[in-house]
Amino acid sequence: MTEIEVRDMKKDYVDEDVVTSALRGISFTIDRGDFVSIVGPSGSGKSTLVQILSFLDRPTGGSYRFFGKSIDDMNDRELAHVRNKEMGFVFQSFNLLSRLSVYENVEIPLLYAENVPAGDRKKLVEDAVRSVGLEEKLWSEAGRLSGGQKQRVAIARALVNKPNVIFADEPTGNLDSKSGAQIMGILDDLNKEGHTIILVTHETYTAEFASRIIRIKDGLIESDTPVETPRRSREDFFK
Ligand SMILES: Nc1ncnc2c1ncn2[C@@H]1O[C@H](COP(=O)(O)OP(=O)(O)OP(=O)(O)O)[C@@H](O)[C@H]1O
Numbered sequence: 001m002t003e004i005e006v007r008d009m010k011k012d013y014v015d016e017d018v019v020t021s022a023l024r025g026i027s028f029t030i031d032r033g034d035f036v037s038i039v040g041p042s043g044s045g046k047s048t049l050v051q052i053l054s055f056l057d058r059p060t061g062g063s064y065r066f067f068g069k070s071i072d073d074m075n076d077r078e079l080a081h082v083r084n085k086e087m088g089f090v091f092q093s094f095n096l097l098s099r100l101s102v103y104e105n106v107e108i109p110l111l112y113a114e115n116v117p118a119g120d121r122k123k124l125v126e127d128a129v130r131s132v133g134l135e136e137k138l139w140s141e142a143g144r145l146s147g148g149q150k151q152r153v154a155i156a157r158a159l160v161n162k163p164n165v166i167f168a169d170e171p172t173g174n175l176d177s178k179s180g181a182q183i184m185g186i187l188d189d190l191n192k193e194g195h196t197i198i199l200v201t202h203e204t205y206t207a208e209f210a211s212r213i214i215r216i217k218d219g220l221i222e223s224d225t226p227v228e229t230p231r232r233s234r235e236d237f238f239k
């Protein structure tokens, strides 16, 4: 089932009188349950693309359909609604509220979501925190955790509302290799459970966890190729 369909997508940023063409005509589709890496040099348009795919920004040209529905037919309120319901986010810089507890950080998307009764929240938060192995830190202040632990909290927050797709922009960028591998293992598990994963990364090694790599250069797709043997399916990876 096609989840994301992008046709000739363009994005111009206009700053004073300077126009930057960050995306210059990009087309691809992503199926539900895919694990896709987006790679390319700094400034090539990766974050711009992910911001548009996740409804944080609108393109200046081309079309974008999410589960068959064109974003041109959705107002900002509808986009926010779909976003809260179907999408989760993990960033390089964690973006946690450092004075709040792990529990409170992970609960945030549920406070924005409609139709989540207060009584269900506790279990959803606890399940999400357990799935990243941080149950003993549930009431710790987020600001006091290690980098790897912070990113696990961010992942718990991204998955607490059981989104269809998880966007991860350089999630291992600020982590040592062991914590990075742990984060990739969690994203891999989420993909096996059926979540679509869209990962932006600089590192070929990390990119190869996906089953497909889209390479971007100067706002255009340079290549879009399957990964012969995704790293996640290599039995010996975590041993
Ligand atoms: N808000 C903005 N206003 C103006 N120009 C922008 C804005 N955001 C991005 N750009 C420009 O668009 C181009 C693509 O930026 P983008 O952040 O998408 O690159 P990237 O591939 O994510 O790079 P990196 O690997 O360094 O994160 C760059 O030239 C950048 O300077």
Ligand SMILES: [Mg+2]
Residues within 6 Å of the ligand: 046, 047, 048
């Ligand atoms: Mg970027």
